[in-house]
Amino acid sequence: MILIIGTVLLSQAIILVVFYVKTDEGIQEQQVRMVIEEVATAYEIGRTTSGAEREKLLRATSDPDIQFHIDDLPLTQHRFDIPDDSVARIPAALSGIPIFATDNTVSSLSVWEFWFAKKIGDCLIAEAPSDQGITCPIDYVSVQLNETEWLNARVLSPVDELVILLPVILSAGLTLIGILLIVTIIVKRITAPLRQLSLAAERFGQGEAVGYIEVAGPDELRSTTIAFNTMQERLSRFVEDRTKMLAAVSHDLRTPITSLRLRAEFIKDPELKSEMIQTLQDMGSMVEGSLAFARQEVQEERSETIDLVETLLTLSREFPGVAFSTNLRTYSYLCRPVSLRRAIRNVLDNAVNYGSKVHLAVGPDDDGIAIEIIDEGPGVPDEMLDDIFEPFFRVDEGRNTEAGNVGLGLSIARTIVHKHGGTIRATNMHNGLRIGIWLPGQIISH
Numbered sequence: 001m002i003l004i005i006g007t008v009l010l011s012q013a014i015i016l017v018v019f020y021v022k023t024d025e026g027i028q029e030q031q032v033r034m035v036i037e038e039v040a041t042a043y044e045i046g047r048t049t050s051g052a053e054r055e056k057l058l059r060a061t062s063d064p065d066i067q068f069h070i071d072d073l074p075l076t077q078h079r080f081d082i083p084d085d086s087v088a089r090i091p092a093a094l095s096g097i098p099i100f101a102t103d104n105t106v107s108s109l110s111v112w113e114f115w116f117a118k119k120i121g122d123c124l125i126a127e128a129p130s131d132q133g134i135t136c137p138i139d140y141v142s143v144q145l146n147e148t149e150w151l152n153a154r155v156l157s158p159v160d161e162l163v164i165l166l167p168v169i170l171s172a173g174l175t176l177i178g179i180l181l182i183v184t185i186i187v188k189r190i191t192a193p194l195r196q197l198s199l200a201a202e203r204f205g206q207g208e209a210v211g212y213i214e215v216a217g218p219d220e221l222r223s224t225t226i227a228f229n230t231m232q233e234r235l236s237r238f239v240e241d242r243t244k245m246l247a248a249v250s251h252d253l254r255t256p257i258t259s260l261r262l263r264a265e266f267i268k269d270p271e272l273k274s275e276m277i278q279t280l281q282d283m284g285s286m287v288e289g290s291l292a293f294a295r296q297e298v299q300e301e302r303s304e305t306i307d308l309v310e311t312l313l314t315l316s317r318e319f320p321g322v323a324f325s326t327n328l329r330t331y332s333y334l335c336r337p338v339s340l341r342r343a344i345r346n347v348l349d350n351a352v353n354y355g356s357k358v359h360l361a362v363g364p365d366d367d368g369i370a371i372e373i374i375d376e377g378p379g380v381p382d383e384m385l386d387d388i389f390e391p392f393f394r395v396d397e398g399r400n401t402e403a404g405n406v407g408l409g410l411s412i413a414r415t416i417v418h419k420h421g422g423t424i425r426a427t428n429m430h431n432g433l434r435i436g437i438w439l440p441g442q443i444i445s446h
Contacts, residue, residue, distance in 0.1 A: 038063075374433070423437070
């Protein structure tokens with residue numbers, strides 16, 4: 001859009017310069033020549049006629065821009081000399097006769113006062129220069145007829161070059177305004193659906209249910225929108241089918257696990273019986289965890305704006321011994337609050353279970369918000385830092401499943417964070433583990 005405006009301004013500037021150079025001098029010379037020719041005609045009338053006939057002929061020679069009178073004294077005694085090379089040469093009737101004339105120009109600053117004055121005609125019929133005041137754009141031409149009479153003419157003063165350019169400037173301005181309006185309308189028609197598609201893609205990338213995007217705009221944009229709608233539908237159907245299958249398998253496993261648990265009660269060997277029951281309990285916990293994971297996948301929670309600082313402070317109070325710190329007083333954040341709280345809660349629960357002196361911190365970072373959960377504990381082997389976010393992964397068998405912990409907490413947390421467009425990473429500290437969560441910035445921070 002800026003390029004279009006610049007091109008139009010440059011072209012109009014070139015037109016103005018060319019118009020000024022080519023027409024200014026020609027117009028001025030043409031005006032002078034016309035006045036001198038009319039003065040020559042009036043001079044011939046004044047010299048060859050007299051009385052009422054002369055007055056009648058002079059009135060006929062006058063027009064709205066010039067008025068002729070016969071007076072005893074000249075209106076001006078300023079000698080007017082025309083260069084020999086000028087196109088406005090003196091007619092034969094005035095050859096050798098001195099011409100007296102003023103040379104005033106109506107400035108562009110006073111054009112509205114002079115050029116468009118409603119009583120401009122009154123200036124042409126004033127009896128003397130002193131009667132005209134300072135608001136009359138009049139020049140005076142005087143030629144001596146004889147020893148007692150002078151031919152006086154009152155002529156409208158020519159306007160300066162800026163006023164001459166006024167129509168061109170007005171045309172350029174109107175053209176520019178028209179182009180800007182058209183370009184603005186076209187750009188809005190193009191960018192509005194493009195902006196809608198961009199926001200929909202960002203929301204869909206963060207796991208929100210976007211729904212059908214209206215197809216609008218140019219053909220290329222319409223094709224892109226149709227492709228996005230198709231992609232969204234296919235991905236949603238794929239995730240839904242996969243999640244339903246996982247939920248169905250997990251649900252169907254409940255029955256055989258329960259049956260095996262009942263049969264295990266009839267085993268006479270106490271040690272074998274205990275081991276089988278423990279294994280079946282582990283399987284049951286895994287099934288319940290899978291069902292919880294599937295429910296998280298299919299859950300369609302609406303986004304809401306929450307105070308992220310207050311939310312994290314409340315979560316820290318749910319776990320004894322968790323310290324909370326921040327340099328923010330409040331931070332408004334658009335998210336799916338239930339899911340985000342579950343993700344942070346899962347990470348805090350993991351830190352409390354396998355570490356000590358847990359510290360939760362939040363603060364601005366780049367274009368988003370950074371959340372850190374640091375615990376003092378054994379940490380995780382470097383080669384396993386990425387694996388701890390995989391489903392059902394446990395660092396060692398010593399981390400049992402007594403509290404339903406089957407290795408899905410951090411996996412669920414990663415899924416939720418990714419759906420919010422963020423990232424989650426684990427790094428070892430000198431005396432513990434650090435889980436860093438980054439979320440893209442939204443709304444307003446204070």
